[in-house]
Amino acid sequence: MMSNSPHQPILIVEDNPDDAELVVIALQQKGIKIPYQIAKNADEALDIALGRRFSVLEPPIGNSTSTQASIPALVLLDLKLPGKSGLEVLKELRAAPRTRYVPVVVLTTSVLEEDMIQSYEHGANSFIRKPVDFSTFLHEIELICHYWLETNLQPKKSPA
Amino acid sequence: MIGVLIQNVTILLFIYVFYHFTFRLHKGKPRTISIINGIFSGGTAVLAMLTPFQIEEGLLYDARSIVIGIAGFFGGPLTGAIATAIALTYRISRGGAGMVAGALSIIFPFLLSMIAAKIRPRYQPLVKKHKFLTIIGTWFLGFLIHVCVVLSQFLLPDERWREVIPLMLFPYLVIFPIVFSFICLLFLDNEYIEKANRDLAESEARYRSLFQNHHTVMLILDPDTGDILDANPAAEAFYGWDHATLTTMRIQDINTLASEEVEAEIAQARMRNKHIFYFRHRRANAEPIDVEVYSGPISIHGRELLLSIVHDNSPRVRAEKELKALTETLEQQVKKRTEELEAKTRHLTELNREYESFVYSVSHDLRAPLRAIAGFSTILGDMLHEGPPSANGQQGAVSNRSSDVHHLLERIQANAERMQKLIDDMLMLSQAGRRTMNPQPIDLSLLAQEIIDEETEDKKERRFNCVVEKHLYAYADPDLTRILLANLISNAIKFTQKQDIAHIEIGSELQKGKKVFYIRDNGAGFDVEAAGDRLFAPFQRFHDSDEFEGTGIGLSIVKRVVTRHGGSVTIESVPGNGTCVYFDFGEAN
Numbered sequence: 001m002m003s004n005s006p007h008q009p010i011l012i013v014e015d016n017p018d019d020a021e022l023v024v025i026a027l028q029q030k031g032i033k034i035p036y037q038i039a040k041n042a043d044e045a046l047d048i049a050l051g052r053r054f055s056v057l058e059p060p061i062g063n064s065t066s067t068q069a070s071i072p073a074l075v076l077l078d079l080k081l082p083g084k085s086g087l088e089v090l091k092e093l094r095a096a097p098r099t100r101y102v103p104v105v106v107l108t109t110s111v112l113e114e115d116m117i118q119s120y121e122h123g124a125n126s127f128i129r130k131p132v133d134f135s136t137f138l139h140e141i142e143l144i145c146h147y148w149l150e151t152n153l154q155p156k157k158s159p160a
Numbered sequence: 161m162i163g164v165l166i167q168n169v170t171i172l173l174f175i176y177v178f179y180h181f182t183f184r185l186h187k188g189k190p191r192t193i194s195i196i197n198g199i200f201s202g203g204t205a206v207l208a209m210l211t212p213f214q215i216e217e218g219l220l221y222d223a224r225s226i227v228i229g230i231a232g233f234f235g236g237p238l239t240g241a242i243a244t245a246i247a248l249t250y251r252i253s254r255g256g257a258g259m260v261a262g263a264l265s266i267i268f269p270f271l272l273s274m275i276a277a278k279i280r281p282r283y284q285p286l287v288k289k290h291k292f293l294t295i296i297g298t299w300f301l302g303f304l305i306h307v308c309v310v311l312s313q314f315l316l317p318d319e320r321w322r323e324v325i326p327l328m329l330f331p332y333l334v335i336f337p338i339v340f341s342f343i344c345l346l347f348l349d350n351e352y353i354e355k356a357n358r359d360l361a362e363s364e365a366r367y368r369s370l371f372q373n374h375h376t377v378m379l380i381l382d383p384d385t386g387d388i389l390d391a392n393p394a395a396e397a398f399y400g401w402d403h404a405t406l407t408t409m410r411i412q413d414i415n416t417l418a419s420e421e422v423e424a425e426i427a428q429a430r431m432r433n434k435h436i437f438y439f440r441h442r443r444a445n446a447e448p449i450d451v452e453v454y455s456g457p458i459s460i461h462g463r464e465l466l467l468s469i470v471h472d473n474s475p476r477v478r479a480e481k482e483l484k485a486l487t488e489t490l491e492q493q494v495k496k497r498t499e500e501l502e503a504k505t506r507h508l509t510e511l512n513r514e515y516e517s518f519v520y521s522v523s524h525d526l527r528a529p530l531r532a533i534a535g536f537s538t539i540l541g542d543m544l545h546e547g548p549p550s551a552n553g554q555q556g557a558v559s560n561r562s563s564d565v566h567h568l569l570e571r572i573q574a575n576a577e578r579m580q581k582l583i584d585d586m587l588m589l590s591q592a593g594r595r596t597m598n599p600q601p602i603d604l605s606l607l608a609q610e611i612i613d614e615e616t617e618d619k620k621e622r623r624f625n626c627v628v629e630k631h632l633y634a635y636a637d638p639d640l641t642r643i644l645l646a647n648l649i650s651n652a653i654k655f656t657q658k659q660d661i662a663h664i665e666i667g668s669e670l671q672k673g674k675k676v677f678y679i680r681d682n683g684a685g686f687d688v689e690a691a692g693d694r695l696f697a698p699f700q701r702f703h704d705s706d707e708f709e710g711t712g713i714g715l716s717i718v719k720r721v722v723t724r725h726g727g728s729v730t731i732e733s734v735p736g737n738g739t740c741v742y743f744d745f746g747e748a749n
Contacts (some may be wrong), residue, residue, distance in 0.1 A: 019532065080216070111523055
């Protein structure tokens, strides 16, 4: 089903543990069996994405036990983070050759148009407002993953 | 005959000289002068009668008609009447054949001259215009008088007129009118000169009086040297020097400008380039005074002088100065008001910005727990309906299920609590901004210790080392100060939770001569630089939420309380190395 490298995880950048958990549950419920990693703040997110820190992948790792830092297949990015903001994470991801083309979906509660404009200006691929209703959220997570992980395939870097 | 003629001419000249003299005295006592003139004229007429022409035996002709005519015409009714009375008395007392005719020769000239004097003013303007009419008029009067004298000879007894009148025709109708006219002209000329002199004196007196009695300060200057030639009493009063002193001074001594400058200004006035000057003059009491000077050349006795009219200009200068000061004050006030307004606008803009960001944050931060509650409850509902969500939970489903349910319920409850806390903090923040202040002296040490005791009571498992400086006094609102300290102390307690021993120190120190309070801890600290202007913004957090719980409103409340007291708050912090918050309560302390 997944054509991506199983080694490439989804990076969830989210400071609120409840929100992170909801994303994980959504991924599970939609049967997306891709490893994921959670970063609670900007520095952690950048360390993982830019390979500055080896991180044990969270389950379901499934067939992979690699501790090799891999480029994320998708970044789900919250804008409001303690300290450095999500927008700055986005800027740095786009500045680094390693993550320049990684799809980044901004997942935020922000209602400011300014945030959306800024996000797209700095190279976000999508801008999604987190809905309060969980079924809607499930549906959106499914669409995002379907589009960015299956349809919009990146060139394969290594044979599967 | 010649001798008699000379005698008569002498008599006439005598009367002229006498009249000339008495005219001078005319002004003083007109009645007395008129009587003297009348007696004198009468006497002269008698004298004339004593030196007659003898035409025939017993017939004496003389210049009495001329004397009486002149007396009546120029001396007026009183003079004329007296002279006539004297002459008549004499003539009648002499008696003789020619008495009646002789008396008429006195009465006619008197009456005619009276009539002429009466109608004279009517022809005055005409005569003034055509000088020759004077000659004609006076000659005509003389002619008329002597026609009457000749006609009165018809009253001589025995028809003697037949011999007498032909003899009289030439002297009386040709010579006497001319002589009369000539004497009249002399008199008129004298009269004219006297009048001119009188007018001149009067006009001089008038102008003298203008200079002397006017209340305006006037000086007459020699434009070549600047010497003060004359000064009026007003000038004496104004400058405080008497006339004698002033007239020894030069205008350069009075003007505060340098001599050369004064001379240049005099030249300006002299050439009529300029006639109003503004100077500062010295006075006897050494007190300078601002003056406005009108100065221009005048000609006196063919000499060009400078008349300067000096006005005290100090009220105007003072008023101008006051006006200028007032304008400046006004300008300053306007400037101040503008600045105040600008500051207010800036403050409002700032408030508005703050408000916008607050509303944004509220919507953001309140939505998060709401979303969690909605999400977890949906999952919980699904789970209870369909079974466990665990993808790999085929075994131990019941225990898994019960622990999952428990976990979800816990999450829901935690988020509901979080929401409660958010709302409470928001209310507190709003209160910190809106409460009416009631500043009073507060013992900060006591208050801080009280709060520390409260906050640490349920944390017996932790070890605290709290040091509060004694006698920290402040002048501030007690309720707001409590809120302020509670936030700072609970922050300190919260961020030191990972230390073996939490050190919290509250004290004061002098910063740039200002008393500043501080609360220092050895807690987690954070990157103040990176926080930037979000440091005191509401809902901003600088730590991961699973490490340290919080709504991110605390520092906003602190900032607001301090700002409302007119004070300021600054934070020093290094990640992993503790935090120190400095604050003061502004000018009142």
